[in-house]
Amino acid sequence: MLMLSFVVSMFAVPNVNAQTESNPKTTYPFVDSVPRKAGVGQSVLINFGLLNFLQNVNDGWNMTLTIIDPDGKIENVTRKTWATGTVGYSYIPTKEGNYTLQASMALTYYNSTSSSLRGWYAACVTENATLQVLGDGYFKPSHPGHSLPTEYWTRPVDSQLREWYTIMGSWFAQKQRNGNLFAPYNEAPTTAHILWSTPDMQYTGGLAGGDMGTGGFQHGDAYEGKFYGACIIAGVLYYNVAPVSSGAANMANQTLRALDLHTGEELWKLDLASLFGTNARLTRGQILMFMSANNRGAWAYLWVQNGATGSTWYAIDPLTGRHVYTMTNFYSPSAGGLSGGTKVYYGPNGEMLTYQIVNNATGSYLRQWNSTLVVQGTSGQDAWGSKVSQVGAPRVFVANSTANLGYSPSEDILLPRNFGVSGVNGVNSNPVGNPTQVFPLDRAIFTTTNVSGIYLSAVSLDSESYGSMLYTDRFWAAPSEWASLTGTVTGDSNGQSGWACFSDDPYVGVFWTKENRVNYVFSLETGKFLYQTEPQIFADGWGGVQSNSAPEKVIAYGRLIEGSGGGTVICYNATTGDFLWSYEAHDPYIGESYITENWYAVICFVSDGKVYFGHSHHSAQEPKPRGAPFYALDVETGEVVWRIDGAFRQHAWGGRAIIGDSIIATLDTYDSQIYGIGKGPSDVTVSISNPVASAGTTVLISGTVMDISPGLDKDVIQRRFAKGVPAVADESMSDWMLYVYKNFERPMDTKGVEITIFGVGENNESFDIGTVVSDANGRFSCTWTPKNSEAVDIYAVFHGSGAYYGSFAKSEMAVLEAPAPAPTPDPTPAYEWYIIGVGIAIIAVVIVCTLFNRKK
Structure with a gap:
């Protein structure tokens, strides 16, 4: 059959009139490979088909691809082309040598509604195409791709920088994706470094002062939530300017505001009320x-x-x-x-x-x-x-x-x-x-709860088993104490018991009961009960279910993590219930956190192996409690990655901190400012005290390393920091940000950042000069004594930190030859030589006279 395919004519007899089976339309087949030269085991794309296009998107030619390997083994692959007449086939050669490629089609009738396309199409076979496969590890290289950014960046990002998708997440809704607070695709901040701040444009914020004493302006808790519904799309923060009230649907005419997440710049505002209603x-x-x-x-x-x-x-x-x-x-x-x-x-x-x-x-x-x-x-x-x-x-x-x-x-x-x-x-x-919870294209979970227990059922949404029941009416009998509980258990809409969180990795659902403060955990894969946690302290009874004011639990990285009214963060193995770690959000002062000695802990989100918490309260006292923490914990260990006290107090009835493009956006209820938190740009300068000096002469190398984040362009900050804002060490960042952005006292123990100084000579060989640490003013210096005469470039490099991208600066220096040494002076003074000379002359006269007398 293969031999017969070689003798099929590539072109039928042309006839522009009506085509018949004996007088078909001409066809134009092709076959090619990308690449044409590949290595053993390298994937090759073989394109084949006809240049004759079809009418409808679902139409196609039935083509046969013939592959003959170097040993003559024949492989035939049949594929239907797209409507363009083309189709691709991925092939991995296993032998070294030349492969022969052919594409063919039998005599075909195309029943198109278009009279110009309808009719018989001639059988055809392509000329041979050759795929050359080389051994010895030859591979045509793939595109090298691009590294993640090492400098401050903004949107838009060129679509060729594909690798950057891992740090360019968006945040779509109040509960992120599908009801969970897990936010992948971010390089989540490891310090409290602030990129920018801007007023929320809702109400006056901060301390009222004067006649109001220590009272602050209202911040929306309870029932008048600010920043609600905020989302991040492609590096832009969007939020509702007016509060969202749970008590009055038409509380305020709404304005939608768009801020560049990287700079804090307002891009546009939109009056929603005039366009779509109040x-x-x-x-x-x-x-x-x-x-x-x-x-x-x-x-x-x-x-x-x-x-x-x-x-x-x-x-x-x-x-x-x-x-x-x-x-x-x-x-x-x-x-x-x-x-x-x-x-x-x-x-x-x-x-x-x-x-x-x-x-x-x-x-x-x-x-x-x-x-x-x-x-x-x-x-x-x-x-x-x-x-x-x-x-x-x-x-x-x-x-x-x-x-x-x-x-x-x-x-x-x-x-x-x-x-x-x-x-x-x-x-x-x-x-x-x-359904209570759905995992799209996977399964839908149905639950029914009463004092006797919980029924669980699941139906498949997977394409291979669509519509089948995974489990039906799986029943778990509740303990007798449920008869006294409230919320979902008894049908009391004012209670706070119910489903708290769901996950499909692993398949776990968590049901929380308020009065006894217990988590009941179920497998969503089988519908069976897995375990229950130990009762938590009394203060944890004021939250736990999915609502705006509750400290939701979250399942991520195989862990069940929960905040609590008592201020203890607890982490369990989500599948087994094994206790892994805990963290006390301790308040070091009396009377600020007034429920327990810990700060009420609410989860904001989980990202990049870290879980971020803040503090809020249903109805905070006035004046507001001072020093509310915002902190990030390592998901694996529970260790503090960073914590800042008194900077980003969260909302209970409004929106909490969210993340996108690796930048946190949050509204602070202390001052009603919106903050962007993330890694920022830095700037280094360097100078030489004597840029033209002789070898052997010591020079002073000095410079600065400064924070040049966009939020520091504000006049009020530039007046306070006329010479710029110094870059500081990660461990000093929290106190430093409170000083720069919130007018707290200047910390006296601020540490700078490490600067590497090196030189490059005329032969392009580099040499180390030293490593120094900048001071709290951003200045650094060191001394250096050049040994050789040459032109030298002096570099000062800040390699970056958790808070800053790196930067560098260069200065030039000419090192001259050392001057020739002056003649060494005789140590004997001139007058002494005069006395010695006179003495020698006298002695010579005496000797001459003595000799004369003897002769005489």
Whole structure:
């Protein structure tokens, strides 16, 4: 058959008129490899197909790729091409030598609706292509990539710097992704170094003073939360300027503000009330990766709702604040939109997903609502931007059951009857409630809780087992004391018992009960009870479930970590319940933290192997307690990475600290300033006391190392630090930041940073001069005595720290030859030589006279 394929003509007889089986259209096959020269074991992409394109996106040619290895072994691979007529095949050669490549197609009829494309297409085979495979470890090199930044950086980042994605995370919603506080893709700060600060633009902040004495301006706790709904998209911080009240829906007209996360610069503001109504506010962000046959890339949006439960959603362009498009009746055409507490999840491509139970006469169905399908429809689109954008008013997409906009009926999952204690026991009786937790494309978890115990069920959302029950009505009998508990256990909506956190790595769910202060942990893989923790102290009873005011627990890196009202951070092995470590957020002073001697500890987020905590309280006393800590703990050991007291007090009813692009953004309730915390730029100078000196002459090398973060450009700081703000050591950073940004007393034990000084001579050989540490003013110096005459470049290098990126400076010096030494003077004085000469002359006369007398 292979030999017969060689004799098939590559070109059929051309005929522009009607094509028949005996008179087909001409075909133009091709085959090639990338690269054409590779090494044994190196992946090669073989492209093949026809240059004849097809009409519809799902059409394709059935092509056969023939690979003949150097020993003559034949391998045939059949693939359907894309509509462009091309297809690729990944191949790994295992032998050294030349491989022969061919592509062929049999006589084919294409039943296109286009008359110009419809008809028979000639059988064809390509000419031979050669893939040369070399041995001896030859590999055509891959692109070397790029290292992570070693200097201060801002957005946008060139898309060729692929490796940088690991430090460029975004923060999409109040609870981050899918209800957890885990924030990957960040190089989380290891010091309290502040990049910038700016007023929150909501209310006057800080100490009221004067007649108000020690009282401060209100900060929003309780019930009037500031900074709520803040998110970070592509290096920009977005937040609602006006407070969000739990007691009055129309508390204030809302303004949306955008700040550059790297610099603190305000980029734009948007009056949401005038555009979308008095109760409109930012609720979340989104980055959607759209992949189609021809259009690929990420699209970013901010989402505004008119009310927390509003079913109309407005998409805002994060770059400009432009209203792009609208979705109405989102999530449930029958239920009228998002109900209170309904979760919005994010799929693997950033699509927003919600899950709803639809109960009807035939049973209970689990339905997945996909925001992308609301725009695309079930048939999909080849381009995204042209679909959502239009000239004039923004396009409106109406979720509609009849048109199936937002979901695919074929993906509805019929749940079994008698599903748990709330299952369907007949037509439309005891309807199933919505899932408690969903892991998109994995599983949906259903729970029912009462004083007798907890029922757990799970349905698969995995493509290979979609719709199958993983476990059904798994029951755990609760201890008898549950009869006296409140909250979810007894149906008391004012209680604080309930599900606290969920994780899919490992599959664990944590149920918290308030009065007895116990965690009950369940496997979400099997639905079985795993363990319960020891009762915690009384003060821990004021939190623990998923709410704005509670110190949520978090599961990350295989650990269950929880804050507490008693101020003790506790870490368990999430799977076994083994105690791993604890940390006391101790208050060193009397009467500041007034519940216990520790500060009430709330989790902000987990990132880069560290868990970050702050302090807040439901209704803080006035004047506010001083010295509230913000701190980072090592997830593995519980050791303090850094802590600053009195800088970033958190909100209970508003938004807490979030992170993106490796920078923390937080609102401080002490002064109502928003702070950016992260690694900043530095600047080094160096000078030489005598840049033209002779060899053997000692010179003084001196310079400065300064913090040049963007927030230091403020006039008020420049007036205080006319010569600049010194860079200081990581261990001095917390006290130093309180001094620079909050006017605390200047610390007297501030340490500087290490500077390496070296020279480079005319032969480009470098030599060490010394390592010095700058002082609290940012100055450093050392002495050096050059030995050889030459032109020398003197470098001062700061290699960076946890707080700063490194920097360096250079100064030039000319070293001259040492002058010739002066003649060594005779140590005998001149007058002594005169006396000696006179003496010698007298002696000579005496001798002459003596000799004369003897002769005579």
